[in-house]
Amino acid sequence: MQNNNPTKLTLTLYFPVLVSYLLINSPIISYFVAWFGSLFIFYTTILSPAAIINRDLPIHKQIMRPIFLTQLIFAGFMCTTSIFYFMDHLGYRYLTEINYGAQFKENEQTVLIASCQRVSLLAHAALVTGMLIVQKHKIKLKSTQAFDDDFLIWLSIIVFGLGSICQFFPGLNQIALPLTLIGISCAAVLFVKGFIKKNFNYLAIGATIFTINFIHASLSGFKEPIITNVIILACVFFPYFKKLILYLAIPVTYVLLYFLPTYNNTVRQSWGGEVSAEEAQNQAFETFNSDNVEEIEDTNWGFLTRRLSEIEMFTQFADFVPSHHPYYGWEIVEDSFEGLVPRIFWSGKPNMETVSMERVYDAGVANKMSTVSAKTRPVVDAYLSWGIVGVFLFMLLYGILVQHLSDKSEQIFGGYELGCVIMFNSIFQGLWRGNNFEFMFNNIFWGYVIMWFLFYLLRTIKVLKPVFD
Numbered sequence: 001m002q003n004n005n006p007t008k009l010t011l012t013l014y015f016p017v018l019v020s021y022l023l024i025n026s027p028i029i030s031y032f033v034a035w036f037g038s039l040f041i042f043y044t045t046i047l048s049p050a051a052i053i054n055r056d057l058p059i060h061k062q063i064m065r066p067i068f069l070t071q072l073i074f075a076g077f078m079c080t081t082s083i084f085y086f087m088d089h090l091g092y093r094y095l096t097e098i099n100y101g102a103q104f105k106e107n108e109q110t111v112l113i114a115s116c117q118r119v120s121l122l123a124h125a126a127l128v129t130g131m132l133i134v135q136k137h138k139i140k141l142k143s144t145q146a147f148d149d150d151f152l153i154w155l156s157i158i159v160f161g162l163g164s165i166c167q168f169f170p171g172l173n174q175i176a177l178p179l180t181l182i183g184i185s186c187a188a189v190l191f192v193k194g195f196i197k198k199n200f201n202y203l204a205i206g207a208t209i210f211t212i213n214f215i216h217a218s219l220s221g222f223k224e225p226i227i228t229n230v231i232i233l234a235c236v237f238f239p240y241f242k243k244l245i246l247y248l249a250i251p252v253t254y255v256l257l258y259f260l261p262t263y264n265n266t267v268r269q270s271w272g273g274e275v276s277a278e279e280a281q282n283q284a285f286e287t288f289n290s291d292n293v294e295e296i297e298d299t300n301w302g303f304l305t306r307r308l309s310e311i312e313m314f315t316q317f318a319d320f321v322p323s324h325h326p327y328y329g330w331e332i333v334e335d336s337f338e339g340l341v342p343r344i345f346w347s348g349k350p351n352m353e354t355v356s357m358e359r360v361y362d363a364g365v366a367n368k369m370s371t372v373s374a375k376t377r378p379v380v381d382a383y384l385s386w387g388i389v390g391v392f393l394f395m396l397l398y399g400i401l402v403q404h405l406s407d408k409s410e411q412i413f414g415g416y417e418l419g420c421v422i423m424f425n426s427i428f429q430g431l432w433r434g435n436n437f438e439f440m441f442n443n444i445f446w447g448y449v450i451m452w453f454l455f456y457l458l459r460t461i462k463v464l465k466p467v468f469d
Contacts, residue, residue, distance in 0.1 A: 130399020156186030261303035
């Protein structure tokens with residue numbers, strides 16, 4: 001590691017937080033200071049000479065570690081995507097003024113948006129602080145792989161197959177998703193290894209599994225599985241084709257943001273059963289082939305301002321608590337721990353989806369008659385529970401937990417590729433963005449169980465062998 005001062009680096013992260021709060025009486029300026037503050041944290045902890053990064057691997061070969069990938073996705077989603085909603089609020093659309101003079105008008109909503117952006121920046125700083133506190137100077141491996149990369153072939157096929165089967169049983173959802181994701185990550189690694197080593201078996205199996213999953217994701221009507229697949233593929237190719245991936249990043253992001261919202265909206269027609277998913281997909285492609293530019297732009301702007309970013313939902317909760325409802329205290333956490341009990345042992349266990357949506361309905365974020373699922377995210381739940389202090393403490397613990405789980409995965413699975421790339425970023429992929437407390441606590445607990453189960457299984461069948469001191 002570099003001989004940098006972690007205390008000095010950590011304190012530096014809170015400089016934009018302090019400035020944004022000093023400018024609290026100028027909400028527009030305060031918002032932009034807070035928004036640029038996240039970019040400042042990205043630079044300081046990843047690119048600057050002061051960054052504290054493990055040197056066991058070159059930076060471009062460890063980008064799936066939490067300080068890079070988890071931070072960029074979590075904080076990028078939580079902090080930087082709000083710019084579209086804020087610009088829309090000020091009277092701009094696609095950076096073009098559509099309401100002359102609106103940008104000079106400050107109102108109660110402007111104050112709320114700026115306040116939520118400051119809290120998000122504080123959460124970002126606390127998240128990174130937690131990572132830096134527990135980040136190991138050198139990860140001491142407890143295992144090493146006993147075989148070459150061929151074992152990834154059967155590992156990907158078996159876990160992807162088991163995960164796909166488990167998806168048909170509602171009670172096994174907690175197991176199905178992590179197993180499926182492990183299979184997809186194995187496939188992505190095999191795909192890139194096959195491409196680099198010109199190994200047809202790796203290439204064929206990896207490409208097949210990855211393609212099957214991508215097709216399934218494209219028919220789901222959800223944007224996240226498609227984006228996740230693109231991220232995984234880009235990350236595993238990045239160490240070998242760094243410049244190419246960087247060059248493609250902006251155009252691919254533009255294509256996803258331009259086509260995905262309209263595409264998903266059309267595919268979701270199949271949810272009502274009126275058409276099949278395949279027919280809805282064909283209709284989506286026809287939409288792009290026709291001259292529907294205005295319709296596409298309307299859909300995309302709505303996506304950028306209200307679905308890509310959840311700042312609007314945050315402002316609604318911030319307006320509701322504590323002005324109209326006291327802080328929830330430990331209520332949400334207690335409900336989350338109840339969710340850890342398998343339903344087979346507790347037939348009367350409350351439905352966690354219903355429980356989590358109650359506070360959404362209470363705050364007026366969604367109507368009970370609507371079919372929308374507007375679940376909260378970790379920062380919002382922490383704020384609802386204990387306010388700004390709760391956000392800081394919870395996100396500090398969040399950063400500590402994420403870093404610990406990543407380091408532990410590398411330690412027991414014998415290194416970065418199997419431990420971090422495949423196991424950690426599959427089993428705990430939900431931590432990339434986080435979820436509401438009820439679902440997130442469940443994912444972490446059962447993910448931890450699955451992680452250790454797979455470790456002992458691979459040890460038992462001698463895929464992994466212990467490293468003796």
